[in-house]
Amino acid sequence: MNAVLPPELRDDVRTLWDYHDLGHELRRCDVGVGLGGHDLGVATHTAELFHAGWFPRIVFTGANAPTTVERFPRGEAVHFRAHALELGVPDSAVLLETRATNTGENITNTRDLLAAQGISAREVMLVSRPYQQRRAYATAKKLWPEAEFVCSARPLPVDEYVADIGDPDRVINMLVGDTQRITRYAELGFATPQEVPTEVRAAYDRLVAAGYTSRALPE
Template identity: 60%
Template structure:
């Protein structure tokens, strides 16, 4: 799928001061965070996210809370986990995460950003705009797309989310919320075909 590949930043993950797991409906964020802690890539995790209409049923106690619970269940010590439970969008994920780190007296100069697979590019662009001094690499729990869709359980939902994230690459850059990213012609064409096919529920006007 053209859009699926476009959002994969294909970063080589480097050791960093912290992993920041961005809230969403995808428990894969927490799965990937645990992997990075276990293999020594990061010594600390920060999960950020409240709830959105797309996540409240899946994570009723809040995105970051459920991510933390998953990490604890898989052996990550509580003392290396921070959570931020108010953010309602990607910009707030970074803004509020910085405040949590400051409140805890933790200084970081590098981070691994963990998102759902089709949010990597937007996470990168947003962080670059709002936290430019932070050295970042992006990653996600990225099984084959058919396995990912099966795990979420709703193909139309996933396609609509991917279309919405693709639109946001341009719209948010134009609004000054993120740095501009190149959108190749084949990506634009694929997105337009999916919009014409009715995958519009996650578009913003």
Template identity: 60%
Template sequence: MPTTTIPDDLRSDVETLWDYSQMHHEPKPVDLGIGLGSHDPDVPVYTAELYHRGLFPTIVFTGANAPGTVEAFPRGEAVHFRERALELGVPDSAILVEPEATNTGENIDFTRALIEEHTALGPIRTILLISRPYQQRRSYAICRKRWPGVEVTCAARPLPLDEYIARIGDANRVINMLVGDTQRLWVYPANGWAIEQPIPAAVRKAFACLVTAGFSARLLPE
């Protein structure tokens, strides 16, 4: 049975990565909202809320499936996210679906190509990336590299760490994902896939402690 409790001796390290991974941007009006596919069912809900607040006229939901999302979203993340947004009152005319991307780089590349096909939208100069909370810094760094002509703002439903874990229902899964996303902030730039981000010493230390504690399921070879 998955636990939703963070071990006391690891809490400080998890909180360090959780806080660092978020960009702490204030959502603001933009030309396009992009809901990034993932296992997090709150992404389409929060995207719909921001749409109804008038922050963007058009949404792209992007994402096929990862191994961890097939059961929850068997027809693909973007397809299910669109359906959820429709349930929440977003008009179909305001939603585009990109159903092929299998990673964040493809989310950006394929969304950019889709937008270029829809010339009626006009030039896209500003975008809002809506994601799970700890995906923000990584998606920001990737988008800045792969779509350099736009101004990027990041958003996720503002939730305390413990409440987010309770919603997902599995602390170990969240911590493993958080550790993996943190590692990608230096692995991706080294491979030319993202811009570099400053990595504070406290983040490096927290990352190393969590890896030592066994949270290595999402690590990439370096």
């Protein structure tokens, strides 16, 4: 049986899902950055974008988190690269950043890696989980202000994504955590401020009240 969202939560989950989908129009970039995490679909989508000609080079970035170490014991970036090579991406087109343990480090370490390699990256495509787009964009704009960014993720409706991941609670908790971080990280100076519409705040509050806080930062 496919994993499904609880019907009473679906509207609020979709509200947060749509908020984090930036809907950027793709344009050719100097590099595509596949942000590590538990979702191997990020590597799949990065390979698809590479084959479509949107960028000539890939950086996969990510070490491990407690939620990924069992699935990707050699590190997120290493497993993402191996998957991309299986999908026909040439080894020569891939760089690895294997130390980052959060999105800020994904951005700064990738920036520094490209600079050390003498690679100019003025136009960067951030490839992430669908609900990570807004936070990744806000973080990159803060930490790498000299570059321009386009965000992309697998174009899946939330119900299809939940079925693919197979764990509705995990997806809802991640959505709640990323929504909280939009405001909190801007307050801490880690990211640029983003508008949070009233309906998004209300949906977030209801999901928090329903107990979906395992990925939330302490208040």
